[in-house]
Structures are given as structure tokens and as C-alpha cells.
Amino acid sequence: MKYQSQKVAAYYFYCAMALFAAQVTFGLVLGYIYVAPNFLSELLPFNIARMIHTNALIVWLLLGFFGAAYYLIPEEAETELHSPKLAILQLVLLMVGASGAVVGYLFRVHEGREFLEQPLWVKLGIVVAALIFLYNITLTVLKGRKTAITNVLLLGLWGIALFFLFALYNPSNLTLDKMYWWYVVHIWVEGVWELVMAAILAFMMLKLTGVDREVVDKWLYSIVALALFTGLLGTGHHYYWIGTPGYWQWIGSIFSALEVAPFFAMVVFTFVMVWKGRREHPNKAALLWSLGCSTLAFFGAGVWGFMHTLAPINYYTHGTQVTAAHGHLAFYGAYVCLNLAIITYAMPHLKNRTPYNQVLNMAAFWLMSGGMAFMTFTLTFAGVVQTHLQRVNGEYFMDVQDQLALFFWMRFGSGVAVVLGVLIFLYAVLVPRKEVVTPGMKTETVPAE
Amino acid sequence: MSEGLTASKARNIFYGGSLFFLVVFGALTVHSHIYAVNTSTDAEGLTESVVHGKRVWEENSCINCHTLLGEGAYFAPELGNVWVRYGGRDDPEGAREAIKLWMQSQPTGIEGRRQMPQFNLTDDELDALADFFKWVSEIDTQNWPPNDAG
Numbered sequence: 063m064k065y066q067s068q069k070v071a072a073y074y075f076y077c078a079m080a081l082f083a084a085q086v087t088f089g090l091v092l093g094y095i096y097v098a099p100n101f102l103s104e105l106l107p108f109n110i111a112r113m114i115h116t117n118a119l120i121v122w123l124l125l126g127f128f129g130a131a132y133y134l135i136p137e138e139a140e141t142e143l144h145s146p147k148l149a150i151l152q153l154v155l156l157m158v159g160a161s162g163a164v165v166g167y168l169f170r171v172h173e174g175r176e177f178l179e180q181p182l183w184v185k186l187g188i189v190v191a192a193l194i195f196l197y198n199i200t201l202t203v204l205k206g207r208k209t210a211i212t213n214v215l216l217l218g219l220w221g222i223a224l225f226f227l228f229a230l231y232n233p234s235n236l237t238l239d240k241m242y243w244w245y246v247v248h249i250w251v252e253g254v255w256e257l258v259m260a261a262i263l264a265f266m267m268l269k270l271t272g273v274d275r276e277v278v279d280k281w282l283y284s285i286v287a288l289a290l291f292t293g294l295l296g297t298g299h300h301y302y303w304i305g306t307p308g309y310w311q312w313i314g315s316i317f318s319a320l321e322v323a324p325f326f327a328m329v330v331f332t333f334v335m336v337w338k339g340r341r342e343h344p345n346k347a348a349l350l351w352s353l354g355c356s357t358l359a360f361f362g363a364g365v366w367g368f369m370h371t372l373a374p375i376n377y378y379t380h381g382t383q384v385t386a387a388h389g390h391l392a393f394y395g396a397y398v399c400l401n402l403a404i405i406t407y408a409m410p411h412l413k414n415r416t417p418y419n420q421v422l423n424m425a426a427f428w429l430m431s432g433g434m435a436f437m438t439f440t441l442t443f444a445g446v447v448q449t450h451l452q453r454v455n456g457e458y459f460m461d462v463q464d465q466l467a468l469f470f471w472m473r474f475g476s477g478v479a480v481v482l483g484v485l486i487f488l489y490a491v492l493v494p495r496k497e498v499v500t501p502g503m504k505t506e507t508v509p510a511e
Numbered sequence: 512m513s514e515g516l517t518a519s520k521a522r523n524i525f526y527g528g529s530l531f532f533l534v535v536f537g538a539l540t541v542h543s544h545i546y547a548v549n550t551s552t553d554a555e556g557l558t559e560s561v562v563h564g565k566r567v568w569e570e571n572s573c574i575n576c577h578t579l580l581g582e583g584a585y586f587a588p589e590l591g592n593v594w595v596r597y598g599g600r601d602d603p604e605g606a607r608e609a610i611k612l613w614m615q616s617q618p619t620g621i622e623g624r625r626q627m628p629q630f631n632l633t634d635d636e637l638d639a640l641a642d643f644f645k646w647v648s649e650i651d652t653q654n655w656p657p658n659d660a661g
Binding site: 096099100103104107108109110112113172173174175176179210213234235236237238239240241276279280283284286287290291294295297300301302303304305306307308310311313377378380381382383385386452453454456457458459460462463 | 625
């Protein structure tokens with residue numbers, strides 16, 4: 063840690079990890095309800111548990127992004143944060159909003175659009191927190207060195223805030239409601255979040271592999287160009303069947319098929335940087351998470367997205383378990399792994415010590431990723447069978463679901479593996495062993511960055 | 512990466528191209544907005560009761576179990592065409608009564624069946640919800656879903 067104010071990142075990471083634990087716990091409950099539907103059916107109905115599962119995910123990923131920004135921007139801009147106090151205030155606001163929302167959900171206080179269930183006061187709190195954040199990091203970047211990484215990261219974070227404003231617009235015409243709802247949901251995860259992802263990955267590559275900044279910058283701009291060129295019009299793949307014009311079937315199919323490109327570029331980028339890199343960085347776990355991030359994002363977002371994105375295919379698969387399979391691996395690969403990578407990288411620096419518990423951390427990677435991959439396979443098979451029985455044969459929804467029980471049991475099993483992986487990860491990051499190296503040795507093995 | 516491409520060239524391509532696609536996307540959105548209001552949905556029929564029904568739909572977070580036009584939680588049946596599935600095209604009154612009766616008789620409590628909560632809706636709210644389902648079923652969705660099973 064070069065700058066004292068980077069310390070605030072640690073608080074963001076702690077809160078993110080707490081919500082991560084909550085997210086997977088509720089995920090496990092939901093997976094269990096699928097196989098034992100009477101479980102908690104009066105106390106915690108499926109819709110309430112799912113709200114908490116998805117909202118906790120979104121909030122912890124955002125907290126991770128904010129933490130990553132507070133960690134890497136001082137280092138990139140080569141200056142202290144404009145105001146660490148504002149950063150803490152922002153975190154308090156977000157945590158009050160998040161816990162308020164969760165408690166409210168348990169008592170059936172919520173709005174009704176998927177993922178945007180937060181009551182209005184929480185939404186406005188999020189806007190205020192976002193404004194504080196943007197003010198804080200923008201001023202930091204302006205007074206310091208400007209790099210491609212800070213440029214792209216800043217643009218992505220501004221985009222997140224601007225497109226969130228559409229969450230406040232809920233037209234009574236359902237078609238319009240859905241159109242603008244995707245302005246938040248799609249343009250976040252298949253647009254501006256990718257900018258944040260590419261920027262953080264570029265920072266990690268710079269630090270972990272020691273390749274030239276000029277090379278990293280070139281890759282970074284090329285990747286984010288691909289992301290927005292395909293991702294913006296790729297929104298069209300959500301506009302096939304909601305009452306929007308038929309031309310979206312062409313635009314959506316073509317551009318969303320090309321959305322594979324930026325993810326593929328990220329795989330090539332990370333692996334080429336590692337091969338070219340001259341640096342043997344001691345934090346192997348952070349490198350594993352970074353490579354895992356680009357690889358699993360390519361499969362989850364890229365391949366699994368492509369699988370059902372062409373309109374004639376989507377006509378049959380839309381809204382089946384195929385979507386659930388894609389959603390899980392895409393979020394896990396692109397954004398969960400990204401956050402766990404930066405947390406794994408930054409925590410030793412924030413604690414001012416050499417990387418610790420690496421083997422445990424890497425074991426967590428394999429268990430979590432293996433579990434998530436298996437979950438994706440089971441849901442994909444469930445989705446394909448469902449598509450055939452329901453969409454081709456015309457059997458009724460619940461009759462079809464009953465025939466998928468085996469897949470749902472296997473999904474629950476893989477969920478258990480994921481939760482175990484998460485627990486091991488949290489232990490590895492939060493409970494460092496006592497420093498084993500002597501101070502003299504430590505200076506020799508100190509990481510380059 | 513080819514040798515000819517420098518970081519600043521890549522940056523300019525990124526900014527210029529993104530702006531271009533943003534403008535195209537914005538223009539298509541405007542067109543789609545107008546199309547939705549004038550062509551694919553029944554703007555005349557978007558009565559107070561339909562709007563009320565949409566509010567009931569949201570207040571009870573139906574979307575976190577069901578899907579509506581394929582979007583939602585995949586845990587419970589598609590409802591964009593529930594009006595059609597219940598025979599509302601031929602017998603609107605019958606479909607309305609069937610939907611209301613279904614809502615009132617939840618949860619079934621049957622062991623091993625997915626449970627829908629009892630939302631204790633008033634008669635007005637149930638009527639509004641049925642009106643909302645009817646209105647949604649009339650959106651021109653490019654013939655989705657493929658069949659009545661939803």
C-alpha cells in the first residue's frame with residue numbers, strides 16, 4: 063500500500079464479503095426450495111428469498127467495484143484520495159440502504175420490478191452515494207496522473223450511475239417499462255460493467271505480470287471498444303418478444319452474437335500478458351482468479367450467452383432454465399471472480415504483508431468454480447429438456463418441472479459445493495496466519511507491486 | 512495486436528465508435544417507443560384498472576416466481592398468456608373468475624408441490640389484476656410464446 067487513503071478499500075471489501083456470504087446462503091435456500099417446495103413456504107416465500115439473493119449479489123459486486131476503485135485509483139493517479147472521509151460516508155449510506163432493504167423485504171416492503179425492488183428511499187440513497195463516489199474519485203483523478211486504466215474505469219463508473227437513473231422511471235405501459243428496465247439491467251452487465259471489468263483486469267495484469275503499460279493500454283481500449291460496439295445494440299436480444307419492433311430480431315441476433323468478442327479478447331489478453339510477462343509475482347492466487355475470471359466469463363457470458371441469443375433459438379428457450387444456467391455462470395465468471403481477484407490481490411497490501419493462505423485460496427477457487435460449472439451444466443440440461451417438453455410438445459409448466467427433479471437435486475448439490483468454496487475463501491482472506499517470514503526475508507520477497 | 516495500432520488510436524476508435532453506437536441505439540429506442548405506444552400495445556385500453564393491476568403485480572413481487580413475457584424467475588408459470596390459457600378470448604368472464612378463484616385458494620399446502628402464498632387481495636385488486644393480464648395478453652409479441660403452455 064503506497065497511499066494511506068487506499069485503506070478505505072478494505073472496509074468496502076469486508077462489507078462486500080459479508081453480503082457475498084448472505085447472497086450464497088439465500089441461494090442455497092432457493093436451491094433447496096426447488097427440491098423441497100414446502101420448505102419455509104409461509105415464512106420466507108420463494109419470491110422474497112430470491113429478491114435477497116439477487117439484490118445482495120448486485121450490491122456486493124458494486125461494493126467490490128467501489129473498493130477496487132478506491133484501491134487502484136490512488137496508485138494509478140499517484141496521489142491520495144480526495145477525501146477518505148467521504149468514502150466512508152458513502153459506504154455507511156450504502157450499507158444502511160442495503161440492510162434497510164433486506165429487512166424490509168423480510169416484512170414484504172419492496173417495489174415490484176425484478177432486481178429493482180429497493181424502496182424509493184433506498185434508490186435515492188444509492189443515487190446520493192453514487193454522486194459522492196463520483197465526486198470523490200473524479201477529483202482524485204483530475205488532480206493526479208491520468209492513465210488509460212483510470213479513464214476507462216471512471217467512464218464505466220459514470221455509466222453505472224447514469225444508467226441507474228432509469229430505475230426511477232416506471233411507465234405504466236408494460237412494453238415501455240421493460241424496454242427501459244433493460245437500460246439498467248443489460249447496459250449495466252453487458253455494457254458499462256465490462257468497462258470496469260476490463261480496467262480492473264488491466265490493472266491486475268500490469269501489476270502481476272509487469273508488461274509495459276503501452277501494451278496494456280492498447281489492449282484495454284480495444285477490449286472496451288469491442289464491448290460497447292457490440293453491447294449497446296446487443297440490448298436488442300432482450301427486445302424480441304416484449305412488444306418492440308421485429309427488426310430487433312436481426313439487430314439483437316447479430317450484435318449480441320458479437321458480444322462474445324470482447325470476452326474472447328479478455329481471455330487472449332490475460333493469457334498473453336502472463337506469457338509475455340517478465341515478473342514472477344508472489345501472489346499466485348490473485349493470478350489464478352484473474353485468469354479464471356476471463357476464462358469463465360468467456361464461457362458463461364460468451365458461449366452460454368451465444369447459445370440462446372439468436373432469435374429463432376431464443377423463441378423456444380426464452381425464460382427457461384437455460385437462461386438461469388447462463389445467468390449463473392456469466393455473473394460468476396465475469397464479476398464474482400473479478401472481485402475475488404482484486405480482493406485476493408489487494409488484501410495483503412492493505413494489511414501490509416506478503417500474500418498469505420494462498421493454497422487455501424486457490425482450493426477455494428477450484429471448489430467454487432467447479433461447483434458453479436456443474437450447476438451450469440445441470441441447469442443447461444434442465445433447460446434443454448424443459449424447452450423440448452414445454453415449448454415444442456406444449457406440456458404444462460408444472461408437469462414439466464416435476465420431470466426435472468433430478469437436475470434440481472444435482473443443482474442443489476453443486477450449490478453446497480459453491481457455499482463451501484465461499485466459506486474457505488472467506489477464511490483464507492480474513493484469517494491470515496501469523497507472519498512466518500522474518501522481517502529480513504520479507505524485504506527480499508516483497509512483491510514488485 | 513498489430514504494430515500499426517497505438518494506444519491513442521485505439522482510444523480514439525473506442526470513444527468515436529461508442530458514441531456512434533450510442534446515438535444509433537438512442538434513435539432506435541425513440542422509434543421503438545413510438546411503435547410500442549401506437550402499434551404493438553393497446554394504448555386506448557390502458558385503463559386505470561389495468562394500471563392498478565400492474566401495481567398489484569408489482570406490490571406482490573409476482574415477477575420473483577413467475578415470468579411475464581419470459582422475464583422473471585422461472586419458478587412458476589408464464590403469465591403473459593395466462594388470460595389466453597384460461598380461455599379468456601372466448602369466455603372473458605369465465606377466465607376472470609378462474610383467475611380470481613385460483614388466487615383465493617392459495618396456498619394449496621400439498622406436500623411436494625410448489626407453494627404460492629396467499630396475498631389476501633381485495634375483489635377490486637383481483638379484478639384489476641385480471642384486467643392487467645388481459646391487456647398484456649394482447650401485446651403484439653411477435654407470436655411469442657410458441658404455445659399456450661407459455
